[in-house]
Amino acid sequence: MSSKKIIKKRLWALILGGSSGLGLATAKKLARHGFNLILVHRDARVNLPIIETAFEQIRSTENVNVKSYNIDAANPEKRRSALNEIKSCLSQDERIGVLVHSIAKGSMKPMQSETEATLNHQDFTITLNAMALSLYDWVKETKDAHLFAEDTRIISFTSEGNTRAWPGYAAVSAAKVTLEAITRNIALEFAPLGIKANCIQAGATETQAFSMIREAKL
Numbered sequence: 001m002s003s004k005k006i007i008k009k010r011l012w013a014l015i016l017g018g019s020s021g022l023g024l025a026t027a028k029k030l031a032r033h034g035f036n037l038i039l040v041h042r043d044a045r046v047n048l049p050i051i052e053t054a055f056e057q058i059r060s061t062e063n064v065n066v067k068s069y070n071i072d073a074a075n076p077e078k079r080r081s082a083l084n085e086i087k088s089c090l091s092q093d094e095r096i097g098v099l100v101h102s103i104a105k106g107s108m109k110p111m112q113s114e115t116e117a118t119l120n121h122q123d124f125t126i127t128l129n130a131m132a133l134s135l136y137d138w139v140k141e142t143k144d145a146h147l148f149a150e151d152t153r154i155i156s157f158t159s160e161g162n163t164r165a166w167p168g169y170a171a172v173s174a175a176k177v178t179l180e181a182i183t184r185n186i187a188l189e190f191a192p193l194g195i196k197a198n199c200i201q202a203g204a205t206e207t208q209a210f211s212m213i214r215e216a217k218l
Contacts, residue, residue, distance in 0.1 A: 011097035011149060012065075012090065014038045016073045016138060019051045022157055022202065023102030030098060031062040038086060038096070039068045042105070073103055074130040079137060083145050095149035096142060101156040101179070105130040106172040124171050131175035136182050143193065154190075154197035156183050162201070 013030045017023035018039030027037050037058065043051055048070065059066045067089065071078040107123035110116065135156055142148060158180050161173040180199045187197035 012036045012038055012094060013098040013100065014040070014086075014096050014138075014142070015100040015102065016040045016134065017102035017104060018068075018100075019043055019054070021102065021104065023100065024054065026100050026102065026155075028058060028062075031058050031064045031066075034062075034064065035098065036065040036094075037067070039066065040073050040082065041068065041070060042072050043070060073138070074105070074134045076137070079134075079141060083141055083147070087145050087147060090147070096147050096152065097149040098153045098155065099139060099142065099148075101135040101138070101154075103130050103134060106175060108168045108172070110168045111170050119170055124174065127171035127175050128178055131172065132178035132182060135179060136186065139186055139190070139195075139197075143190070143195075148193070148195060150194045152193075152195045154183070154186055154195060156180075156197075156199045158199050158201045160201065 011034075013027070013035040015023050015027050015030075015037065018027050018037070019041035023039075023041070027039055031037060039055065041051070052068075055066050055068055058064065067086070069078075069082045071082060073079065106127035107119060109119040109123055111119050135154075139154060156179050158176045159172075161169045162176045162180060165173070183197050183199040186195070190197065
């Protein structure tokens with residue numbers, strides 16, 4: 001039996017933010033390498049037909065299993081419910097070999113403006129929770145559910161805003177710095193379990209989130 005067939009049978013990739021941008025691109029890449037996919041995303045009902053078409057194309061083209069959850073990944077109850085369902089669906093010899101964090105949910109309000117609403121504490125809280133703290137929540141609860149493979153990879157995405165100030169980017173910038181710190185500490189503290197973690201700064205990538213940043217800068 002080929003190694004690719006073994007991967008298809010035993011390993012899954014869990015992608016948070018898997019319906020567009022870097023998350024969807026990563027899903028397609030991992031599917032080509034034989035990973036089954038669990039795609040967590042948060043999209044309006046009007047956009048679901050297009051998204052489901054993309055998911056079905058991955059299923060048929062790469063011959064892999066694709067499970068999707070249209071939920072708020074930062075919601076604790078939704079997260080636990082999804083993980084419980086995932087645990088019940090995976091067979092005893094199937095585990096998650098890759099977890100990708102690609103959530104783009106943050107406030108793009110400026111800190112100071114005379115003409116538009118400005119950033120407040122709640123905006124920071126929502127952005128940090130979705131774009132940074134949720135990574136640890138998913139890693140910890142997936143580990144506690146015994147769903148990780150023996151040699152698992154955790155991947156998160158940061159940006160140039162981790163050190164560079166842009167108008168309207170303060171909340172997301174704070175989240176990216178926090179995300180990097182959490183990823184480093186996951187790499188250190190979960191290493192004895194065989195979990196390896198890296199935070200990738202991919203550079204400027206044409207995504208819906210990037211277009212919002214570009215418009216905010218203009």
